[in-house]
Amino acid sequence: MRVRFIKAQDTHALRLKVLRPGGVLEDVDFANDRLVGAFHLGLQIGEHRISVGSFYPEPHPELNGWKQFRLRGMATHPDFQGQGAGARLLRFALEHLKAQHADLLWCNARVKAVPFYERAGLAVHGERFEIPGIGGHYVMYRRL
Numbered sequence: 001m002r003v004r005f006i007k008a009q010d011t012h013a014l015r016l017k018v019l020r021p022g023g024v025l026e027d028v029d030f031a032n033d034r035l036v037g038a039f040h041l042g043l044q045i046g047e048h049r050i051s052v053g054s055f056y057p058e059p060h061p062e063l064n065g066w067k068q069f070r071l072r073g074m075a076t077h078p079d080f081q082g083q084g085a086g087a088r089l090l091r092f093a094l095e096h097l098k099a100q101h102a103d104l105l106w107c108n109a110r111v112k113a114v115p116f117y118e119r120a121g122l123a124v125h126g127e128r129f130e131i132p133g134i135g136g137h138y139v140m141y142r143r144l
Contacts, residue, residue, distance in 0.1 A: 001050075001085060003092040006042040008033035011052040011073055018075035019134075030072060032056040039096070043089045051076040051085040055093055055105075063125065063141055065104030069097055072107065090120050098144050106141040114138055 008029075015028035032038060037057040042049045051074075058070040071093070076086040097105060108131070109117050114124065122140040131137055 001043055001045055001088060003041055003043050003089055006040050006049075006052070008038075008040050008054065010042060010049065011040050011054060011075075014049065014052045014075040014077060015073050018078065019073065028073065030054070032058060032070070032072065041089050041093055043085050050080045051089045053086075053089055053093060055097070060104075060106045060139065060141070062139070063104060063106055065143070067100075067102045068104040068106060069102050070106055074107070074113075086116065087120060094120075094142075094144065103144050104141055105144060106139060108137045109140045110134070111136040111138065114140070 012025060012028050016023055016025070020027040033040070033054060035056050035058070038055065040054045041052065043051040053074040054072050056070045056072065057068070059065065059068040060070070074086065094105065105122070107117070107122070111128065117140045120142070122142040125139045125141055128136050128138055
């Protein structure tokens with residue numbers, strides 16, 4: 001397994017499959033993908049991309065930190081979930097963010113993904129909230 005920097009559009013297929021099944025390209029072509037300073041990672045086995053995540057220089061209004069990044073669009077192919085692919089991608093991202101002198105990573109985590117993020121050292125902030133058409137989420141964060 002190898003983590004690589006990829007283009008935003010290279011995340012779309014897995015985002016559609018995992019995060020928006022039955023959706024269309026517009027559902028996974030996030031406006032933040034084009035932010036200056038944003039980066040996208042893919043974990044591959046050979047030529048097969050099995051996990052993706054995008055990271056944006058975006059502060060959360062309720063969290064303190066002078067250089068915050070947001071994780072969005074984290075997705076691992078269902079055939080590879082629970083085998084460490086997402087954890088490996090996230091570890092790579094955390095090291096890269098530390099090298100960039102970022103001090104906080106945050107995300108809106110789906111309820112079912114909370115244990116995954118907790119294992120990676122993220123903590124829940126605030127109450128559960130709903131994203132229409134997607135479901136329950138929590139804001140989660142980790143200081144770097």
